[in-house]
Structure formats: C-alpha cells, structure tokens
Amino acid sequence: MRFRPIHLLIGLLLFSLGFAFVAQIKIQRSDPLDGLNEDELVLLLDQLTAAESQLRDEKAELTDQIYKLQSAHSQGQAAVEAAEKERELARILGGTTPVHGPGLEIVVNQGSSPIPAQKFVTMLGELRNSGAEAIELNGNRIVATSFITSDDDGVLSLSGTELKAPYTWRVIGDADTIQPALDIARGTTSQLRASDATVEITRVDDIEIDSTVAPKTYRYAKPVE
Known part of the structure; x- marks a missing residue:
C-alpha cells in the first residue's frame, strides 16, 4: 500500500479524538475540590458541619418523638389492662359473673x-x-x-x-x-x-x-x- 496524504489526515484525526477522549476521562475522574481555594474549602466545610449538626438535631428530635409515642402507647395499654382487671375483679367480688x-x-x-x-x-x-x-x-x-x-x-x-x-x-x-x-x-x-x-x-x-x-x-x- 502506498502512503498518501489522506492517511496522514486520518491519523491526525484519530490522534485528536483519542487525546480528547483521554482528557475527558481525566476531567471526569478529577476531584471536584481541586479547583477550590482555601477560603472556599473552609466555607464548604462549615456548611457541611452545619448541615450535619442540623441532621443530628432532627434525628434526636424524631427519636424523642418516637420514644414519647411508644411510652404513651405503653401507658395507655397498661391503663386499659389495669382497668379491665379491676372490672373483672369487681365482677367476681360482686358475684355478677360465673x-x-x-x-x-x-x-x-x-x-x-x-x-x-x-x-x-x-x-x-x-x-x-x-x-x-x-x-x-x-x-x-x-x-x-x-x-x-x-x-x-x-x-x-x-x-x-x-x-x-x-x-x-x-x-x-x-x-x-x-x-x-x-x-x-x-x-x-x-x-x-x-x-x-x-x-x-x-x-x-x-x-x-x-x-x-x-x-x-x-x-x-x-x-x-
């Protein structure tokens, strides 16, 4: 096969496409924080810390609400059972039930x-x-x-x-x-x-x-x- 200018053009095009592809992969894999300066990193850290603290507070509040609901349910159930036992005892003592x-x-x-x-x-x-x-x-x-x-x-x-x-x-x-x-x-x-x-x-x-x-x-x- 004889070398022709078209072959050089095709080679250049393939090299350009390969270079662009590799560069794109490197960009996608690069750390998004690499482009931030120190002040921006400090600000981002403060925002993340505040968001984490808020999430912890919300979790604690939800946990407390769940505990109160469970406790209220348990107390209500215990009160119902105690009242039923008292009614049963009253029926037995009063002779109103076999x-x-x-x-x-x-x-x-x-x-x-x-x-x-x-x-x-x-x-x-x-x-x-x-x-x-x-x-x-x-x-x-x-x-x-x-x-x-x-x-x-x-x-x-x-x-x-x-x-x-x-x-x-x-x-x-x-x-x-x-x-x-x-x-x-x-x-x-x-x-x-x-x-x-x-x-x-x-x-x-x-x-x-x-x-x-x-x-x-x-x-x-x-x-x-």
Whole structure:
C-alpha cells in the first residue's frame, strides 16, 4: 500500500479524538475540590458541619418523638389492662359473673337437730378469712351483702332464699389454706360434727360456680372524684 496524504489526515484525526477522549476521562475522574481555594474549602466545610449538626438535631428530635409515642402507647395499654382487671375483679367480688377454679366442695347434713344459722355464719367467716375467692351455697352465690338466717322452726335461709339439707358449699380458693382453717380444733366443722351433723370435704381441681347475683344499685353512695 502506498502512503498518501489522506492517511496522514486520518491519523491526525484519530490522534485528536483519542487525546480528547483521554482528557475527558481525566476531567471526569478529577476531584471536584481541586479547583477550590482555601477560603472556599473552609466555607464548604462549615456548611457541611452545619448541615450535619442540623441532621443530628432532627434525628434526636424524631427519636424523642418516637420514644414519647411508644411510652404513651405503653401507658395507655397498661391503663386499659389495669382497668379491665379491676372490672373483672369487681365482677367476681360482686358475684355478677360465673367463675371457675380449684377449691373445695363441702357437704353438710344435719343430724337429729337443725343447724343454727350462727354455725353457718361462722363457717362463712372462716372461708372468707382463709382466702376463699368465690362461694356458693346450695346453688346460691354468696357475696359481701349476703346474710344467713333461720326461723323459729330452724329453717335456714340465704338472703331470703330458703335452704334445705344437704347443704352444699362450693368454694374456689387455695384448698391447702382453706381446708386446715375449717378443720382446726373447735372450728365450725368440729362443732358441727360434735352436734351429730356430718361434714364431707372434697378437694376439686376445677369447680364451676355458675350462679350470679344482680348488680346492686346504690342510691346515695357515690365514688369520690
């Protein structure tokens, strides 16, 4: 092949394009800070420092807001749970809801003479003092306002409802505490047995007390605000 001027022109053009391409790559890869003087670099550093400080403050503020929201949610949830537990406890103590749990079944059969109401009043006190949480007598729920009486013929009544033998107490609570309290010397069960009555105490893993009482309406007593 013979060398011609056109070949030189093509070579120059290729060299120019290659040089321009390399120069462009160097420009793109160069540090943008290289062209700044010292004052401009100091100003840029101050701006970056201020921006970082502002971002840190915003992060701290957002973190604090998240913590407050989480804390408020936790407190609100705890308040709801506490209120629900109080309502549940009030329903149990007030006898307005069926309950179940471990406890005792006590069956009392009178002997040749009727059982005085005072014996059962004392027995009820022993049950309460030993930690009974729910009590039922012959299918009637016993609450704080319940009372046991007997008429001249010795017929027992619970809050006006007549009771007939055998008398079955169903008690929910810690049997390991309640039973010894009933069996103490000179306690109610000992006195009943001494008066010719029979008393049978059976531990039950899960007693159901389905009887309830109507919620009591108070006319004069009001809660303190």
